[in-house]
Amino acid sequence: MTGTLAPTATPGSRTPHRGSRIPAAVDELWERREELSPADVHARRTVIAAVNLLDRGAARVAEVDPDSDEVVVDERARRAILLSFRVLGMRASEVGPFLHHDRMPLKRRFDGVRVVPGAIARWGSHFAPGTVLMPSYTNIGAHVGSGTMVDTWATVGSCAQIGRDVHLSGGVGIGGVLEPPGAVPVVVEDDAFVGSRSIVVEGARVRTGAKIGAGALLTGSTRVFDAGSGEELPPGEAPAWSVCVSSTRLRTFPGGDFGVPCLLVIKRLAPGEAHDKLALDALFREHAAAH
The missing domain is CATH 2.160.10.10 (Hexapeptide repeat proteins)
Known part of the structure; x- marks a missing residue:
């Protein structure tokens, strides 16, 4: 459980510190998150690309810093997850006989x-x-x-x-x-x-x-x-x-x-x-x- 992330943003900070593997475009979307909806195609593509990094393991929300032994949080990654609930529309899906209706696949x-x-x-x-x-x-x-x-x-x-x-x-x-x-x-x-x-x-x-x-x-x-x-x-x-x-x-x-x-x-x-x-x-x- 080691990593190389920079220190986490302090509570209330509006811009995460350098070191995030999530694209900086997420920060701009976060600043205008109240305006976003599933109709915003560009925002949806940006957020999907960011969450895909988490899905593949190319980025992480948190890691233990090997030098300080502190848990370091990537606030930009967490923002991408929260934004996904705004830009993804509800969609029906099924697994065998089980039916689902959710924003998150x-x-x-x-x-x-x-x-x-x-x-x-x-x-x-x-x-x-x-x-x-x-x-x-x-x-x-x-x-x-x-x-x-x-x-x-x-x-x-x-x-x-x-x-x-x-x-x-x-x-x-x-x-x-x-x-x-x-x-x-x-x-x-x-x-x-x-x-x-x-x-x-x-x-x-x-x-x-x-x-x-x-x-x-x-x-x-x-x-x-x-x-x-x-x-x-x-x-x-x-x-x-x-x-x-x-x-x-x-x-x-x-x-x-x-x-x-x-x-x-x-x-x-x-x-x-x-x-x-x-x-x-x-x-x-x-x-x-x-x-």
Whole structure:
């Protein structure tokens, strides 16, 4: 999950910084977006060409900068996606017996990707060769790396960035983000595992090699604690090469004491360690039994 984008535009900035792979013509269209409609042929062609870059993987909405380790957002790419809802008209389509009526077409390029019947991906999402899509849903602007499995009933939201060799287990919900300007998409880095029915939203980050147990909730503001030391870690992040489970932390409110969701790091893995799945399952069960 590395890239070479320039720093993101600051919230409210009207012109993205240099470094975007999306044509600058998108900026001009953005400034007059209220005037645009499907009747504007030039605008439609420009936006389609821009979103096609995302669809092919030639451009991305966000990447992790290898020098700063920060998630860098290409606001121009996000603008192209938002403009597509203005310049594309409603159109009927069908897949087998299923009928659809939408502005956004379904994705048609799946080079080297296994797509199991029932999987749905919108145009403007990208899957690297070697990806496996079980019956699942992936929204526009998402980018999924090679060797990753999007398992049954998992959803990958708009602009979410999923790394290589990731397993998004059954029913996982990866949140999307298109607005407001400056908002950071969810990033799940290489070699991560997200357990069944877990939810990762609001710009949260699952760092390289992290393993998250079933049913966890990770938002951009979720508090994260180390079970061994009690140390509080950066919020909204599953640390690299860690095993994490959902937990609660007691907090006092005017109305009483309540358990507030948090993420608990119960084990650290050696960088690059390929954790045996059975051992990982046993570890998750052992922790659950302790509660």
